[in-house]
Amino acid sequence: xxxxxxxxxxxxxxxxxxxxxxxxxxxxxxxxxxxxxxxxxxxxxxxxxxxxxxxxxxxxxxxxxxxxxxxxxxxxxxxxxxxxxxxxxxxxxxxxxxxxxxxxxxxxxxxxxxxxxxxxxxxxxxxxxxxxxxxxxxxxxxxxxxxxxxxxxxxxxxxxxxxxxxxxxxxxxxxxxxxxxxxxxxxxxxxxxxxxxxxxxxxxxxxxxxxxxxxxxxxxxxxxxxxxxxxxxxxxxxxxxxxxxxxx
Numbered sequence: 466x467x468x469x470x471x472x473x474x475x476x477x478x479x480x481x482x483x484x485x486x487x488x489x490x491x492x493x494x495x496x497x498x499x500x501x502x503x504x505x506x507x508x509x510x511x512x513x514x515x516x517x518x519x520x521x522x523x524x525x526x527x528x529x530x531x532x533x534x535x536x537x538x539x540x541x542x543x544x545x546x547x548x549x550x551x552x553x554x555x556x557x558x559x560x561x562x563x564x565x566x567x568x569x570x571x572x573x574x575x576x577x578x579x580x581x582x583x584x585x586x587x588x589x590x591x592x593x594x595x596x597x598x599x600x601x602x603x604x605x606x607x608x609x610x611x612x613x614x615x616x617x618x619x620x621x622x623x624x625x626x627x628x629x630x631x632x633x634x635x636x637x638x639x640x641x642x643x644x645x646x647x648x649x650x651x652x653x654x655x656x657x658x659x660x661x662x663x664x665x666x667x668x669x670x671x672x673x674x675x676x677x678x679x680x681x682x683x684x685x686x687x688x689x690x691x692x693x694x695x696x697x698x699x700x701x702x703x704x705x706x707x708x709x710x711x712x713x
Contacts, residue, residue: 484558485570489523489592491542492556492572499538501531503574504586504600506608511623513589514602514632522571523592526600526608528583529576552576578611580646602633607641610650610657625657 496503504510507524527535535554539546546556558570577583586598600608606627612620627633635658642650 481558481570486592488544488556488558489572490594491544492525493594493597495538495542495544496525496535499534501527501535501538502583503527503531504583504598504604505589505591506575506600506605509591510599510605511627513587513599514605515626515630521568522573525572525574526577526583527574529579532574532576535574578608578645578648580644580648581607581641582644601637602627603637603641606633606638606654607645607650610642610653611645611648613653614649621653621657624653628654628657 495501503525505524506526507522508518508520509523512518512520532554536546539554539556544556546554549555552575554574556572581604583598583600585601586604587601588596589599591597591599606624609620609624613624628635628638635654638654639651642648642654
């Protein structure tokens with residue numbers, strides 16, 4: 466079992482974890498039988514290379530051409546799913562009452578960006594299943610840099626950590642990013658390598674300014690900084706909500 470799943474076991478009941486693991490195994494079998502090419506990305510993949518984190522979501526990436534085949538296979542195997550607003554296919558684990566908890570355990574699928582290939586995935590044991598293809602550190606860095614460009618500044622720190630710990634080959638990261646069509650992800654990678662502050666137009670300035678000093682932070686420092694920014698964002702939302710209520 467991957468370390469991120471071991472961490473999750475500390476917070477979840479055995480019943481839900483068993484359902485999560487069984488569904489994961491079923492999906493791996495279905496993907497294999499249907500010959501749907503995939504790789505594991507997200508926190509589970511991150512935890513295979515960098516300091517582990519608990520997660521409630523196992524993220525898969527499949528090619529756009531296989532999305533229809535995936536939907537058909539899930540329906541044939543009576544596996545319920547939805548497409549969310551971010552064009553991710555979501556399969557949620559339900560508790561005994563048939564309702565998902567506040568923080569549901571999920572398996573999600575997303576389309577691979579144009580130009581990205583699943584070349585040289587690294588086989589890992591995930592959730593008790595051997596030889597599950599996990600995206601390489603270079604592919605993960607490219608996906609995180611692309612996510613920053615698309616409005617998710619928190620992904621900057623994931624890419625930054627993998628580069629800082631020398632877990633990814635920078636030249637290979639560049640090559641993967643250059644294979645992506647219509648992407649400015651190379652700007653994000655360049656800012657990580659050079660330590661220059663960067664700003665992405667689609668991101669709030671308070672959350673998007675990445676300072677050079679971040680590059681000499683420890684993993685703990687970076688995680689604490691992320692927590693502080695999250696708390697500040699929650700406080701801004703609370704104040705905005707209270708302002709709206711008072712205006713009514």
